[in-house]
Structures are given as C-alpha cells and as structure tokens.
Amino acid sequence: MQQKQIINVLMNLKEDADKQYKATLKGIFGSYARGEAKEDSDIDILVEFRKNATLLDLAGLGNFLEEKLQHKVDLVSQNAVREEIKPYLYSEIIYL
Incomplete structure (x- = not known):
C-alpha cells in the first residue's frame, strides 16, 4: 500500500x-x-x-486498523512518546 492510500484510508x-x-x-x-x-x-x-480509554480500546483499534489497511500496524500513544524521541517523530510525521 502506498503512503497516499494509507492516509486516505486513515482519514x-x-x-x-x-x-x-x-x-x-x-x-x-x-x-x-x-x-x-x-x-x-x-x-x-x-x-x-x-483518558477513559482502556487496553481493550488500544487492542481493538489495532485490530480494526489492520483489518481495514490489510497490513500490520504499530500504534503509538502520543502520551507515551519519550522526550528524546519526540524531535525525530515530529520531524517526520504526516498529520491526518
């Protein structure tokens, strides 16, 4: 799947x-x-x-997105991003 297709599906x-x-x-x-x-x-x-999301929401969303994208996904919670990684992540992110 191409980048533009992924973005369209996620949107x-x-x-x-x-x-x-x-x-x-x-x-x-x-x-x-x-x-x-x-x-x-x-x-x-x-x-x-x-704030009221649970681990079931995380797992469910991962399964839902993998089914829709027909591809393996890795979900990263914005709140869980370590400070030393943020500059790299935010420099390359393509926002939806």
Whole structure:
C-alpha cells in the first residue's frame, strides 16, 4: 500500500476510531512517512487516546486498523512518546 492510500484510508476511519475506540488518529511516521517502506514494514500510527480509554480500546483499534489497511500496524500513544524521541517523530510525521 502506498503512503497516499494509507492516509486516505486513515482519514476515512478517523470518526470510527473516535466513536468506537476513544482515539484520535494523529498521523503516520516511520518508514511509510519517509517513503522508505518495504514489504515487511509496519505502518506506524500516532494516536491520542481519551483518558477513559482502556487496553481493550488500544487492542481493538489495532485490530480494526489492520483489518481495514490489510497490513500490520504499530500504534503509538502520543502520551507515551519519550522526550528524546519526540524531535525525530515530529520531524517526520504526516498529520491526518
């Protein structure tokens, strides 16, 4: 799947992610954002969960997105990004 296709799919799923999984899809980063993805690359997605979200919401959202994208995803909570990684992540993120 190409970068533009991924972004389009995720844009169309933002409302479902919010309603069903208490999450805001923020953007993609990593190899797909840099245009360096290979066949076995996962899609790195930055997500912001509401305070009342649970681990079931996280797992459910991951499964939901993998099903819709037909590809392995790696969800990263915006609140869990370590300070030393933030400059790298935010320099390459493609916001939705």
